[in-house]
Structures are given as C-alpha cells and as structure tokens.
Amino acid sequence: MSVNLYDVAYEMERAIRQSKEFTELKALYDQVNADASASKMFENFRNIQMNLQQKQMMGQEITPEEIEQAQKLVALVQQHPAISKLMESEQRMSMLIAEMNKIIMKPLEELYGPMQQ
Amino acid sequence: MSVNLYDVAYEMERAIRQSKEFTELKALYDQVNADASASKMFENFRNIQMNLQQKQMMGQEITPEEIEQAQKLVALVQQHPAISKLMESEQRMSMLIAEMNKIIMKPLEELYGPMQQ
Numbered sequence: 001m002s003v004n005l006y007d008v009a010y011e012m013e014r015a016i017r018q019s020k021e022f023t024e025l026k027a028l029y030d031q032v033n034a035d036a037s038a039s040k041m042f043e044n045f046r047n048i049q050m051n052l053q054q055k056q057m058m059g060q061e062i063t064p065e066e067i068e069q070a071q072k073l074v075a076l077v078q079q080h081p082a083i084s085k086l087m088e089s090e091q092r093m094s095m096l097i098a099e100m101n102k103i104i105m106k107p108l109e110e111l112y113g114p115m116q117q
Numbered sequence: 118m119s120v121n122l123y124d125v126a127y128e129m130e131r132a133i134r135q136s137k138e139f140t141e142l143k144a145l146y147d148q149v150n151a152d153a154s155a156s157k158m159f160e161n162f163r164n165i166q167m168n169l170q171q172k173q174m175m176g177q178e179i180t181p182e183e184i185e186q187a188q189k190l191v192a193l194v195q196q197h198p199a200i201s202k203l204m205e206s207e208q209r210m211s212m213l214i215a216e217m218n219k220i221i222m223k224p225l226e227e228l229y230g231p232m233q234q
Binding site: 004005008009010011012013015016017019022026057058059060093096099100103104106107108111 | 121129132136139142143146175176210213214216221223224225228
C-alpha cells in the first residue's frame with residue numbers, strides 16, 4: 001500500500017470540503033432542506049429523474065406521458081429560486097468532480113486508452 | 118475555480134503514476150502486450166467480458182452457452198502466468214482506486230447520504 005497516496009487522497013478530501021463549489025452547494029442544499037415544501041418538491045423531482053434514468057439504462061421504454069410529466073416537473077422546479085440555484089450548484093460540482101477524475105485517471109487512461117463510459 | 122484543488126489533483130495523478138500498484142500494473146501490461154498470443158487471448162477475454170457486462174446492464178438475457186464460454190475462457194486465461202498476474206494486478210489497482218474515491222467523495226456522501234450504485 002502506498003501510504004503517500006492515502007495522504008494525498010485525504011488532502012484532496014479536505015480541499016473539496018473547503019472549496020467554494022462545495023461550501024456553496026452545502027449552503028444551498030441546507031436552505032432547500034430547511035423549507036418543507038421546497039424539500040418535498042426537490043425530492044419528488046429526484047425520484048422521478050432517477051426512475052427515468054434507471055429505465056433508460058435497462059433499455060425499458062419511456063412513455064410520452066412520462067416524458068411530459070418529467071418536462072413539467074423540470075419547468076416547475078426551475079421556477080423555484082432556491083431549488084434552481086441548488087441545481088446549478090450541483091451542475092458545477094459535478095463538472096468539477098469530472099475534471100478532477102480526468103486528471104487523476106490520466107495514468108490509467110494512458111495505459112488502456114480512453115475509458116469506456 | 119479552486120486552483121488549490123487542481124494542484125492536489127495533479128499531485129494525486131503523480132502519486133498514482135509513481136505507486137507500486139501502477140508501476141507493477143504497467144510492467145505486467147507491457148509484458149502481455151509484447152507477447153502476440155497472450156495479447157490476443159487477453160483482448161478476446163476482455164471483449165467477451167465487456168459484451169456480457171453490457172448485456173447484463175441492459176437487462177438482456179445471457180444464455181447458458183455464453184456463461185459456459187465465459188467460464189472456459191476465465192479458466193484458460195487464469196492458466197496463462199502473465200495474464201493471470203496482470204489480472205491480479207488490475208484487481209489491486211481497481212481496489213486502490215475505489216478506496217481513493219471513497220475518501221475523496223466523503224464530503225458529497227455526507228451531504229447526500231451513501232451514493233447510489
């Protein structure tokens with residue numbers, strides 16, 4: 001085991017925790033969770049989104065009704081200021097994580113060629 | 118953008134590249150690739166494995182013949198000393214990456230609860 005690697009991983013964990021992206025995300029997440037109706041709306045949105053993604057991954061058919069329901073829900077949550085800000089913040093966080101992963105995984109990518117999705 | 122985070126990510130990339138696990142993996146990978154018959158056998162194994170994984174993820178049926186073929190191939194590649202060593206090394210590398218990810222993703226896991234597969 002490379003002790004040094006663990007040190008760097010913990011350093012990275014601290015850097016993520018202290019980053020502007022994470023502290024902002026946490027504040028927005030707490031804000032939505034503190035509001036019962038916003039929290040419920042967001043959770044509902046999450047569940048439907050996850051359900052559709054799962055269906056898609058399993059190659060199951062998504063009905064026009066389901067697409068319409070999802071689109072309406074996206075329009076609804078985007079109009080909610082706190083949720084809409086939270087979703088933008090999540091987007092930035094996930095882009096940041098993807099960039100970090102790309103850097104860290106470079107040695108393995110060089111060995112195997114670009115990673116499969 | 119958190120410049121510090123990028124510094125840590127590059128530090129981590131270097132640490133992985135210099136780790137015992139990665140240098141060993143690279144040496145074994147080069148060794149298999151330098152041997153045309155081993156390389157072909159390994160590639161064949163990879164393709165069949167990936168094909169089965171994809172079918173599984175898509176919820177498609179895997180036939181008993183396919184399972185038998187895959188089991189025979191596993192038995193075959195495991196008897197090849199260089200390929201068998203390479204596969205063990207890949208296993209160690211993937212466990213290491215999983216441990217690193219677990220550490221790094223702690224802040225997000227705390228926010229959202231344990232991540233979904």
